[in-house]
Every structure is written in structure tokens, then in C-alpha cells.
Amino acid sequence: MRQILLQDTLSGELRALQPRDPGRVGIYACGPTVYSRIHVGNARPFVVFSLLRRFLAHEGYEVSLVINITDVNDKIYDAARAQGRASAELAAQMSELYRRDTDALGLGRPDHEPLASETIGPIVDYIQALIDRRHAYVAAGDVYFRVRSDEGYGSLSHRLLENMDQGEDTGEAAGPALKEDPLDFALWKAHKPGEDTSWPAPWGEGRPGWHIECSAMAEQLLGVGFDIHGGGSDLVFPHHENEAAQTRAARGAELTKLWMHNGMIQFTGEKMAKSVGNIAPLHEVLANTGAPTLVMYLISGHYRQPLAYSQSALEQAQANVNRIREAGRRLTAGPAPAELEPLRNSFFDALARDFNTPEALAVLNEWLREAARAERGATGDSHLREMLAVLGLEELLAAVQQAPSEVRELAERREQARAERDFAAADDLRGQLAALGWEVRDAAGGFELLPL
């Protein structure tokens, strides 16, 4: 087992992973709010944490990955209302599409995908605990968290309360100020006319606020003080700051041991976001590029850095994917040469240093070069298979599909023409093959047919 270092947002430092329960790692990552289909930016944390899980499993850990689905939220009410639909129906549909869209990444499902709407009981209990401990108060059916009652508030996002731009909508029209302090945030929102879902609670009918669901769901599935909490860097404040505060206040313990945040996907110079409108829907991109190319694109930069989205970036990823695929074809199934072992190890060492996928890919390239250089007869593919599996790119080694017989026949005829040095006919047959969607290559012992 390698020592695994990860950048922790709270301390701002690289920290060694030391699981709460030896050999077992619990990860909670914030998933989408389901009011529309997800985009490439939303896919980044899904991919990062799915691959991190693979790497940790590779290193011998038993991993439990939780990615939640927020299915009760203002945006869902708004979107459903605009479409004249029930909010629960919209949320259910978008949840299903989210699963389908992320399934298409080919990385499998998280171990748990809790829904806010199915965790109401624990959420209510959580809020009650906060009220009992005087960290929360009821105001006209709402319940608010008393931010100044948490001494640690601001520590995760590294900001001081006095520096906070208390971004309350100054809208006097917003009604009477229910909060004791503008910094306080809602744990529970009283039911309002026009909202078509609500649940009973000791302080009145309503629904949970955004942040409390994560504290509750994470605790339900992983307990307090689990190993890694992740999500996009845009969630550090206020979402994760609030989660941390809630758990500290309710349980007297830290929610997680390590905070891990991925950088934003940028499109047209700024963060890809629904609110900006610069969206590339995941399912559309996947339909065009295929999963390996998109995954390659996402791991071509370090997870903490911003990553620019563009056609040319996808083309680069496509080229990388093709090169690996080509290289894989020249290998044979079986153990890799012992002299390539150091490179295999360097690959995983790179991932152990804050999940440095670009560095790992550089090592993988070296492995490919050495494998090609050493190529005498047959080089085993075991290392490559192992490395690609951790990156979620195992399908690059899938066997090429067999060409249909009529295609093979054309290729045979072309071989014949070449043997007779009738190159005009040979080139014509190559054109015919291309028209059928097959590329013919002259190989050492004959020809090779590859789908275009």
C-alpha cells in the first residue's frame, strides 16, 4: 500500500490519507441538483471521485463512495412550475437522466446515491438536535442555523465573519427579517403556497434547506468523521462551510477528515454553469466523442486546476485515446516484461501524489514507448491493462470487432491486386472499403481491418 497524499482544503496542505477504519475509506461527494440535465462541468467530480475510488481500491482499500442527488430545492420548484409539472415528477425524471448520462461514462455507479427526499426523517432529527443545542432557532416555521454559535465557522473557506459580504437580498419586499443575523442560513423552509411537496416537522410543515441534507445523508451512510468529502471548488463556500458547521454544532465532531475540491471546467473564458448559459450537456458531448475521449479530456489536467473546454481540447483527447488504442493492438494478452515494472510503479506513485493524472499519463506514455522499443515478438499488456482500468479507460484494450465477410473479401481482393502490382485496382478497393466504413492497413503478415 502506497502512502497516499491528498490536498486538503481546510489545512491548505497535502495530507496523508489515514483512514478512520484501517483499510477502509469512506468518500462523500456532492452530486447534482436535478432540475435539468447535467453538463460537462457537473461530470468532473463524478469522474474524479469515481476514478479516485478505483485507485484506492487498486491500492487495497475497501472504498465506499457516496454521491448524493439533491431532489428537493427551489430550482426544482421553479423549473417544474415553468413546465407546468409536479416537482417530484421533474426531479424523478432528471434523476433518471442523470443516472443514464453518467452511466454512459462507463465508470460504474457510486456505492450509494441517496436522495434528499428519502432522508427527511434523519434531516428532521438533525435539525432538532441543532435546536436542542441552541445552534438553531425556529422563526415563523423556518429554522435557521445560528452561524455565530459555531466558533469554527469560516475555517474551511478561510474567511472571517467580519469580511463576509453579507449577501442578503436587501429587498425590503422580501418580507420581515426572520433571521437573528444575516449570516444565518436556513435548515428548514416553511411550506409556501405554490410548492407542491412538503413534509411534517415538529416546528411545522416544510422542507429541508440545501446544506443540511448533506450532513444528514453523509452521516447516515458513512458516520461522522469519515475520510474524504469532495465536490466542486464552488461549493467550498457556503455549502461545505455550512455542512461542516452543522455537524460540529450537532455532534461536537468534524464531519470529515479531509476536504477535496476539484477545479471548474471553463467554457468561453468562465466557469461552465447553467446560470451563465455556457453549457455543454454531458449526453450530447458523449454522443459525439464517446466515453474514453471525454474521460481522457477530464484527466488530462490535474483535478484541482481549472480545465478549459473546447473542441480542440476534445480532439487532443481523441488523439491520445487513439494512440493508446493503437499501441494496445500491438501488445499481447499476458504479463508485461519485468523491466517495465518501474514505470508501472511510477504511474501509481503519481496518482498517490494528490491524484496527479497528467503525470500518471506521462508515465503511461513512457511505458508505451518502452514497450514499443522492447517489442520483439510479443510484449504483454498486463501493466497497461492495470493502468487503464484505474483511469476508467479499460475499453481501449477491447478487441477490435471482426469485419464482416464481404468486407474481408474486398480486402482479400486488394491483397491479390497488390500481389499483381495492380495498384490502381488496389487503391480503388481501399476506397470501397472506406466507403463501407473500414480502414485497411498493410501489416507484416497481410492486412488489418479497422472500423473507421
Place this chain on the structure above:
RNA sequence: GGCGACGUGGCGGAGUGGCUACGCAGCGGCCUGCAAAGCCGUCUACACCGGUUCGAUUCCGGUCGUCGCCUCCA
């Protein structure tokens, strides 16, 4: 304004106090009927200005620029 991060060669993108990252593109060569694929070799760097140091792209300070958060947001 506050907080956090970043500015690397034509492009993408790691990393390091002194030693080729890596990939794409380019260039030269090998292979080849042609092509594709592949192999070998190779050119373009560390925003700017100071400081520390025998030596800085790498540490410190400043300048300029960019991004994220401070409001829903992966």
C-alpha cells in the same frame, strides 16, 4: 473590497533550487507501390521587476494579468 488559486515552449499540460516531463503540431530520417500505423532523432519555455543563493522557472517581495468564492452553482 476580502479570501483562495494561477500565469510554463505553436497548442494542451506536469514538475523541480543545479539534471529531457509528457502528448499534439512542426522539422529531419527509417519503414512503405502509395497510404495509414509505427520507430528513431530534433527546434520553440518557464508573465514582468527586484531580492535571497555559488546557482531560481522552482524560495521571498512587488507589478501586471487571469480564474474561483464572497448570491443559486460540480
